[in-house]
Amino acid sequence: MMLMYESSNESVADFYAGKSVFVTGGTGYLGKVLLEKLLYSCEKLDKIYLLIREKKNVSPEKRLQNIFEQPVFKRVKSERADYVRKVVPIVGDISEPNLGVTQEDAKELQEKVSVVFHVAANIKFNEPLKVAMNTNFEGTRRVLNLCKKMKQLPTFVYVSTAFSNTNSEIIEEVIYPPPAYYEDVYTALQQYGDNDKEIRKLWCDRPNTYTFTKALTEHYVAAQRNNIPTVIIRPSIVVPSKNEPLEGWIDNWFGATLLLVMIGKGLCRIIAGASSNSLDLIPVDYVSNLTIVAAAKCKGSDGLLVYNSCSSGANPVTFGAICRCFISESVRFKLNDIPYPTIIFTKHQWLLKTISFIIQMIPAFFADCFLWLSGKRPRYVKLQQIALKLNNNYQYFTTRSWLMDSKKTQALYASLSALDQNLFPFNPVNIVWSEYLPVYYKGVKTYLF
Template sequence: MRISELMVEEKATPLQHFYEGANILITGGTGFLGKILLNKLFTSCPGIENIYILIRKKNNKDVHTRAEEIFDDPIFNVMKKVAPKFRHQFQGIAGDCLLPDLGLSREDRKLLIQRVNIVFHMAATVRFDEKLKIAMQINVKAARDIMLLCSEMKHLKSVLHVSTAYTQCPLRQIDEKFYSPPSDSNDLILLTECMPDKLLESMTPVLLGKWPNTYTFTKAVAEDIIKIYGNKLPVGMFRPGIVISTYRDPVCGWIDNFYGPTGAIAGAGTGVIRTLRCDPRAVANMVPVDLCVNSIIAAAWDISQKHKLLNTYKKIHRFMRVIEYFSMRQWDFKIDNVINLWNRLSDKDKDIFFFDMTQLDWDLFLQQYFRGIRQYLLHDPLDTIPQALVRWNRLYWLHQCIKLLVLFLSAHIIWLFCSKLC
């Protein structure tokens, strides 16, 4: 390892360390959110090995040309100075969310399965008036195809699906949990695939139900797809609000689209829009794109950490189930033959091949046993024991104080209750 690499490793934060040597797949990398994500990864996570971006052919331009054009945007000027060799870490992958299996070639699919560690699935159609068939294909079926691809990945550490805060917009309060889909997800996929376009368009208002448009409807269905097909994967879901311009990184105020409030502000500023229906008391759930991207990067790290803990707890619970039969029972084993064997040994053999359990010093043995677990399994050096004892004493007395406080409050509440009854 070179000296420069050692310096990077010493200075890297836990989050940056997670991305060292990572191979990342990004869908939607050519969009507004994707560009800022690319910029942040290249400038703030220098240890990344490769970033693969799913890119479709468009306007008679091949994947390589479109990949190069991404970085023509002035937003990447600072990044090109900070990470001048970024092109060696970047590769466009031919694909299309409108095609089966994401339109991946056999060679590219094999490459991604063998190499990718982290997946950011951000590709989506954000048009509110998109036809249901197209919205289902891009927002729902592509999410299913990504989950199926991830399930084959050999070294997967984290998958992040970018949804929207408005998937459950018919509700007043929206919790951080999975909700039941508007209809069965797989049935909806089959329906939109098989039904004639005109009939599907006429039925769309009925299928949407309480959802105001095909965007929020299909994103809600996609969340159920993530729940079903990502059940055994290190997967998480991110629900941003209305994503607007950058706050500070890499420049202040950068925006490249007229979606949402941006179009309304631009229209009002130019005099094109004179009136707009809105509730002036309502809170607009807007988030700067660079803050959104920073959260996405941190969330992918958090998913990996929690998945490790989840796997550990699964192993612990499996272990507990295995030993439960024995830990809940007691037996009386006869050892007459063992005792006779011990009695037949010479004194010297008894010393060399000691196995008499009746002479075992259990207090000393258990102390050594616990220290061995600490030292050899947990790799926690013994010289930290004094500090650990101090910490344990603090926690012990804090626990006792909390118990006394709870006891006092309970007694006080009971006394007040009894006083009122009297």
């Protein structure tokens, strides 16, 4: 049943007029799109305080300048002359006590900030639990503690992941029980140290430390936010932009992208999973738009709102369809390394290992021998090792299928004016996969190849 939201006469852009926001993770993929969209579509916004880590021999101002030189900011630079004045770098790091922010900067944030977007996270799947806890859990706790000191009772937006609750086949827009209590996690870390076997007992069917710590953090935010209006955004697999700021823009090989490219090139010909499984993709601009709108429409609420930025519940696309598109596009642009790329899906480990060895590793070995004899650098065995590692790392996700509900997200979109729906599209129902998947491939070809 579709939820109903009260319509507001105030536009999303009007909400941000005269306000200042604080953004963590603004130098990351989603963070850059969020930063660009705020500057472009909420032009009356006062300041964007951007948490930036200090790097050796590179000042925060120089890092910010380097960010603005990327293609994603092209339209802002040409159409929003005062964009530089609006962005204020704040030296800090979510992994440090008090975010590593000076007292002077902390005081300014406490005085002026009305909305906090906490996007920063350690997204490595197999980071040691102690490290992942310090960034993903403690980092969020530090940001939330700063929010509690802000005078304007800011809206706190926490960007989590839809895969924090993979122990459920249907993932709804609610807070789930934590896989463990964080106090018990610290007790286990103190008791067992780096004993991976003992530590994994805490995960409660989570596949890695990233999803585990994100699940812990969601529960902590829900329990400890006090009366701060709070929004949790759960993106699924974040993929290139559908429309803005550039069609198909992407700047990293994370998520499903590298595996799909390997399949398109013919370097990966068998994979664990089923062709009929849903692979939940969501364009990065859809996540950014939902994040901005959800914060604006949280105004006046002292509750907790959860939105899944996902496609499988409303507009699913199968793993097989995505692979076929990447193979087709790769052949069309003549970017396949191996003739006649194809993909086989299997649920059997013995078959996966046997076929991988016969049709991938053996040909790669002979191809490298030929390159070596021709005086060229061997490359195919190394590429096969990468393909096999990707297959192993993502096997948990490719062999399963979830239905990620997004009714609240769709209801929020339906509550917007026609103008805001046009300016901030994020309804997954509106994605036409046969049109978007070639955009995905073209984005990879344009910005990563």
